[in-house]
Amino acid sequence: MDNQNQPLIFERSREGRVAFSLPELDVPEKPLTELVGEAYLRQDEPHFPEVSELELIRHYTALSRRNFGVDNGFYPLGSCTMKYNPKVNEQVARLDGLTKIHPYQDEQTVQGALELLYRLQENLQEITGMDAVTLQPAAGAHGEWTGLMIIRAYHESRADFKRTKVIVPDTAHGTNPASAAVAGFEAVTVKSNENGLVDLDDLRRVADETTAALMLTNPNTLGLFETQIQDIAEIIHEAGGKVYYDGANMNAIMGVTRPGDMGYDVVHLNLHKTFTGPHGGGGPGSGPVGVKADLASFLPKPLIMKRENGSFGLDFDRPQSIGRVKAFYGNFGINVRAYAYIRTMGGKGLFQVSKDAVLNANYMLKRLSGYFETPFKQLCKHEFVLSGSRQKKLGVRTLDMAKRLLDFGYYPPTIYFPLLVDEALMIEPTETESKETLDAFIDHLIEIAKEAESAPEKVQEAPHQTVIGRLDETRAARHPVLRYVKE
Numbered sequence: 001m002d003n004q005n006q007p008l009i010f011e012r013s014r015e016g017r018v019a020f021s022l023p024e025l026d027v028p029e030k031p032l033t034e035l036v037g038e039a040y041l042r043q044d045e046p047h048f049p050e051v052s053e054l055e056l057i058r059h060y061t062a063l064s065r066r067n068f069g070v071d072n073g074f075y076p077l078g079s080c081t082m083k084y085n086p087k088v089n090e091q092v093a094r095l096d097g098l099t100k101i102h103p104y105q106d107e108q109t110v111q112g113a114l115e116l117l118y119r120l121q122e123n124l125q126e127i128t129g130m131d132a133v134t135l136q137p138a139a140g141a142h143g144e145w146t147g148l149m150i151i152r153a154y155h156e157s158r159a160d161f162k163r164t165k166v167i168v169p170d171t172a173h174g175t176n177p178a179s180a181a182v183a184g185f186e187a188v189t190v191k192s193n194e195n196g197l198v199d200l201d202d203l204r205r206v207a208d209e210t211t212a213a214l215m216l217t218n219p220n221t222l223g224l225f226e227t228q229i230q231d232i233a234e235i236i237h238e239a240g241g242k243v244y245y246d247g248a249n250m251n252a253i254m255g256v257t258r259p260g261d262m263g264y265d266v267v268h269l270n271l272h273k274t275f276t277g278p279h280g281g282g283g284p285g286s287g288p289v290g291v292k293a294d295l296a297s298f299l300p301k302p303l304i305m306k307r308e309n310g311s312f313g314l315d316f317d318r319p320q321s322i323g324r325v326k327a328f329y330g331n332f333g334i335n336v337r338a339y340a341y342i343r344t345m346g347g348k349g350l351f352q353v354s355k356d357a358v359l360n361a362n363y364m365l366k367r368l369s370g371y372f373e374t375p376f377k378q379l380c381k382h383e384f385v386l387s388g389s390r391q392k393k394l395g396v397r398t399l400d401m402a403k404r405l406l407d408f409g410y411y412p413p414t415i416y417f418p419l420l421v422d423e424a425l426m427i428e429p430t431e432t433e434s435k436e437t438l439d440a441f442i443d444h445l446i447e448i449a450k451e452a453e454s455a456p457e458k459v460q461e462a463p464h465q466t467v468i469g470r471l472d473e474t475r476a477a478r479h480p481v482l483r484y485v486k487e
């Protein structure tokens, strides 16, 4: 971080300095009005920084170094599965045969791309235990909405119009109730019990003939496995609803168990989390949706199909389909990366991923449990939630500890989520980190817990090592200053 204090590009600007060198004009110069027309000419002077090419390169290089990603360091952001994105995926996604094709091309000329997508559909069916899969949705939340629209179409096809409610647990990811609302349902909360699992009595209370679906992650957002999942599914099915699996984070169960075997009817996956699509920068993502056979006719169209003669094509002949949810083939490049990942890992490899992800999380939980409150005592799955309630009594909040972690070069864990846990710190190490990395992070977090006792102001005033200290995050999001403002 040697270049943090370099001046911004506008401050480097010197009148008349340019970042190009072109040969002298050897044709008659035409007036701009003739080239673009009077109406299109700007009236005011543009205010661009005037810098040399080298200054320009230094500016962008300095900015790129301020970025933080999995390729820079440990990124234990709970519920986000910030695992390593293998570079071989990138090589595959850049193959000419996959990049130099166009979605308007005739099917016969893109058989390879269609076959890849078809195989990916099949692989995802096998991983989830579902009967059919669409690759169209562009993100997890988009998959949730698609899945709920399928469930809506299913109920309506049976002239069952009274199902207006979607049940979500109080630990659910925020996108679940949001997707339910956007799909036109009312979100109803089911409580968790003291073990962090769905309270079955409360579920029986809220499930009735108005229930369209239950949305439930398993392992849930506390990183805990819902051991009574089959009873949960039965309660919903008896009430006539469908059970929706938020499969954004499959990292704990691949090759171990499958939503389809647990009683789920619909699942979405985040290929940009579990299946190593690079993410965190705002996209593109991919959120395929899988369904059981009785819902398959409602999937978005077209689906990728294999014809009897062995060729691949797009199946538009789906009269009950909810329609298109994304143009062309979905986010093709992310689907290619996910396919490359699944094929390089193989079934055994994915099983090992889940085992290692769970082992890493439990190892960290165990080592940290003497220093932080642990609200739940059972083994965790791919992630776990600590509480900063002990440190809060010393005047140090979870936010302070997260900021202090920045000083040690880490991306902090997810904080204040799930809401159920006071001063929550949600840690997801993933399987791709070494024991040394985990130990170093644990040691730093323990050091911060000790600082909370001996030198709380050091934590309260953190970060000390970053370019920018604490922001008013709400103002930064609502009123971003995206242009240079001269002071």
Ligand SMILES: *Cc1c(COP(=O)(O)O)cnc(C)c1O
Pocket: 079, 080, 139, 140, 141, 142, 173, 175, 217, 221, 246, 248, 249, 270, 285, 287
């Ligand atoms: C990340 C996540 C989502 C949302 O996925 P996006 O691709 O960001 O829309 C939904 N549910 C859970 C549990 C998640 O972790």
